[in-house]
Amino acid sequence: xxxxxxxxxxxxxxxxxxxxxxxxxxxxxxxxxxxxxxxxxxxxxxxxxxxxxxxxxxxxxxxxxxxxxxxxxxxxxxxxxxxxxxxxxxxxxxxxxxxxxxxxxxxxxxxxxxxxxxxxxxxxxxxxxxxxxxxxxxxxxxxxxxxxxxxxxxxxxxxxxxxxxxxxxxxxxxxxxxxxxxxxxxxxxxxxxxxxxxxxxxxxxxxxxxxxxxxxxxxxxxxxxxxxxxxxxxxxxxxxxxxxxxxxxxxxxxxxx
Amino acid sequence: xxxxxxxxxxxxxxxxxxxxxxxxxxxxxxxxxxxxxxxxxxxxxxxxxxxxxxxxxxxxxxxxxxxxxxxxxxxxxxxxxxxxxxxxxxxxxxxxxxxxxxxxxxxxxxxxxxxxxxxxxxxxxxxxxxxxxxxxxxxxxxxxxxxxxxxxxxxxxxxxxxxxxxxxxxxxxxxxxxxxxxxxxxxxxxxxxxxxxxxxxxxxxxxxxxxxxxxxxxxxxxxxxxxxxxxxxxxxxxxxxxxxxxxxxxxxxxxxx
DNA sequence: TGTTATTGTCTCAATTTGAGACAATAATAC
DNA sequence: GTATTATTGTCTCAAATTGAGACAATAACA
Numbered sequence: 001x002x003x004x005x006x007x008x009x010x011x012x013x014x015x016x017x018x019x020x021x022x023x024x025x026x027x028x029x030x031x032x033x034x035x036x037x038x039x040x041x042x043x044x045x046x047x048x049x050x051x052x053x054x055x056x057x058x059x060x061x062x063x064x065x066x067x068x069x070x071x072x073x074x075x076x077x078x079x080x081x082x083x084x085x086x087x088x089x090x091x092x093x094x095x096x097x098x099x100x101x102x103x104x105x106x107x108x109x110x111x112x113x114x115x116x117x118x119x120x121x122x123x124x125x126x127x128x129x130x131x132x133x134x135x136x137x138x139x140x141x142x143x144x145x146x147x148x149x150x151x152x153x154x155x156x157x158x159x160x161x162x163x164x165x166x167x168x169x170x171x172x173x174x175x176x177x178x179x180x181x182x183x184x185x186x187x188x189x190x191x192x193x194x195x196x197x198x199x200x201x202x203x204x205x206x207x208x209x210x211x212x213x214x215x216x217x218x219x220x221x222x223x224x225x226x227x228x229x230x231x232x233x234x235x236x237x238x239x240x241x242x243x244x245x246x247x248x249x250x251x252x253x254x255x256x257x
Numbered sequence: 258x259x260x261x262x263x264x265x266x267x268x269x270x271x272x273x274x275x276x277x278x279x280x281x282x283x284x285x286x287x288x289x290x291x292x293x294x295x296x297x298x299x300x301x302x303x304x305x306x307x308x309x310x311x312x313x314x315x316x317x318x319x320x321x322x323x324x325x326x327x328x329x330x331x332x333x334x335x336x337x338x339x340x341x342x343x344x345x346x347x348x349x350x351x352x353x354x355x356x357x358x359x360x361x362x363x364x365x366x367x368x369x370x371x372x373x374x375x376x377x378x379x380x381x382x383x384x385x386x387x388x389x390x391x392x393x394x395x396x397x398x399x400x401x402x403x404x405x406x407x408x409x410x411x412x413x414x415x416x417x418x419x420x421x422x423x424x425x426x427x428x429x430x431x432x433x434x435x436x437x438x439x440x441x442x443x444x445x446x447x448x449x450x451x452x453x454x455x456x457x458x459x460x461x462x463x464x465x466x467x468x469x470x471x472x473x474x475x476x477x478x479x480x481x482x483x484x485x486x487x488x489x490x491x492x493x494x495x496x497x498x499x500x501x502x503x504x505x506x507x508x509x510x511x512x513x514x
Numbered sequence: 515t516g517t518t519a520t521t522g523t524c525t526c527a528a529t530t531t532g533a534g535a536c537a538a539t540a541a542t543a544c
Numbered sequence: 545g546t547a548t549t550a551t552t553g554t555c556t557c558a559a560a561t562t563g564a565g566a567c568a569a570t571a572a573c574a
Contacts, residue, residue, distance in 0.1 A: 458522090
């Protein structure tokens with residue numbers, strides 16, 4: 001109760017100062033609710049994800065955030081990802097809600113706050129328990145312009161198979177996101193969102209292989225993809241190499257639900 | 258802010274009175290977070306779900322609830338479903354999080370509160386915005402003992418194809434649950450959770466047909482199910498009818514992750 | 515003993531998938 | 545020019561899976 005009293009006091013003061021939806025004190029945000037996002041990119045034949053490294057801590061975490069009181073949940077996630085990546089229309093899927101009590105580890109957040117020279121009293125809103133709604137996002141690596149947040153040194157790509165250890169349950173979240181991505185690989189048109197608008201069949205295959213973690217037979221993959229009828233063939237791509245040039249493809253537009 | 262002040266006052270009073278985790282004033286619960294559950298049962302060849310009807314309103318809703326501050330999210334849902342159905346070890350899956358601002362319709366809750374003779378001041382915690390985590394559950398119809406909650410006349414089975422109109426976005430939640438159930442039909446061992454421990458192949462097929470909403474070819478279904486190697490065959494079931502008696506089957510035990 | 519409705523299994527065709535063969539390039543070496 | 549090399553697009557054939565029906569094996573009853 002003491003926590004809530006002080007929390008309220010903070011909010012009152014923020015309100016008086018004309019602040020709104022301020023990360024400083026949590027005012028204007030839904031309580032106890034956070035999101036974390038696993039942003040997948042594809043580069044160099046490898047599946048990558050975005051991680052933040054907090055100032056002076058050596059702690060790594062997924063990009064995440066909070067939901068404003070007058071904001072749709074999905075919109076909040078999009079807003080956060082736009083801040084981090086600069087991308088406006090981002091492909092997003094919900095993944096899982098992590099809501100165990102055990103994920104509440106205020107010491108970790110306190111460490112981060114202190115390392116940033118911020119006071120971390122017991123009643124600080126960030127030290128409260130949060131349920132986290134996990135999302136995964138698919139982005140075209142080349143379109144992304146990474147921007148760390150106020151608490152972080154960096155927001156950078158990491159090979160999904162070579163991640164540092166992450167705070168809280170973020171490693172579990174990554175595993176769940178990858179698992180969901182794999183399960184959705186056929187039903188949602190996942191491949192295209194990780195590539196430029198136009199791509200070769202080989203590139204598309206490499207995306208599938210990186211996601212599934214297995215090798216795929218070239219001819220079978222090509223037949224299957226073309227058989228789906230969702231690819232449009234464009235002009236050839238001349239790479240300058242001494243061999244037949246591959247066609248470029250794009251995904252036919254389908255209305256998003 | 259006025260809302261929050263009064264909310265706090267309520268909580269303080271509740272605390273002083275020694276109350277804890279009381280639905281009356283929301284004290285002891287995580288804020289802004291709710292869950293709704295779509296409980297599937299199978300009877301008479303039809304897929305059914307549980308609905309609550311609120312006192313004196315004619316309003317129907319999914320069974321739902323809130324998460325205590327010291328309680329795992331999944332445990333909260335299990336607790337709520339145990340109260341409603343009497344079932345202890347219930348099969349549960351997360352479905353989707355509904356977090357649009359548009360689903361915040363305090364008038365509806367106010368109607369329900371007033372119809373129950375309860376005061377519904379603007380700052381009542383139930384009139385605040387909630388994000389709802391949707392679950393679906395699968396239960397054996399025969400094991401269920403239905404119990405309405407304090408605000409409801411009834412908690413009853415409804416044919417999934419003949420639902421009354423539901424409050425808020427609960428119809429959307431049902432649709433999403435059904436869609437998820439269908440998608441999970443093959444990957445999770447869904448069928449068995451809706452049937453008694455032992456069942457005939459025909460009954461299992463009827464479950465699949467009810468979920469998918471299509472007819473399935475008997476011989477193909479039987480071959481596929483037996484081919485999975487997850488069924489154990491038991492003694493025959495003599496129904497007293499003039500025809501060959503079918504075998505009973507059960508699902509082999511597999512460790513739950 | 516025959517009849518009826520249903521079940522378990524088998525068969526054969528149709529379809530999909532696995533695995534490789536092979537001709538068609540695009541640049542380079544000669 | 546012509547041969548060489550690596551890669552691509554398509555085709556073929558076998559293997560595996562699925563669709564659709566045939567059929568014998570019941571339980572109970574007339």
